[in-house]
Amino acid sequence: MAKKVLVVDDEKLIVKGIRYSLEQDGMAVEVAYDGRQALDMAQANTYDVILLDVMLPELNGFEVCQ
Numbered sequence: 918m919a920k921k922v923l924v925v926d927d928e929k930l931i932v933k934g935i936r937y938s939l940e941q942d943g944m945a946v947e948v949a950y951d952g953r954q955a956l957d958m959a960q961a962n963t964y965d966v967i968l969l970d971v972m973l974p975e976l977n978g979f980e981v982c983q
Contacts, residue, residue, distance in 0.1 A: 919945040921963070925955040925981070926970040935968065952976025 922944050926932050929950070936946045947962070949955035953975035959967060971978035 919943055920965040921945045921947070923947050923949065923955065923958060923962075923964045923967045925949045925952075925968065925973065925978070927951060927973055928970075950974075952978065952981045956981050 920943075922939055924932055924935050924939070924946055925948070926935070927950050932948050932950070936948060939946045947958065947964075949958050952973040955967075955969065955973070956976060959981070969978045969981060973981070
């Protein structure tokens with residue numbers, strides 16, 4: 918079974934590159950573009966890894982972690 922990863926960043930080009938690399942390694946990747954969306958997704962789903970940017974709109978990465 919593939920590892921499930923949530924990538925959180927407001928820079929779409931960065932997300933695209935990270936997503937591509939992780940998918941090449943066989944991981945299932947979901948993305949969020951702001952802190953609120955990331956928090957909602959993290960509460961509703963289970964992820965093996967969350968890659969979380971610190972500077973995000975809505976909620977910053979530290980607030981999402983808390």
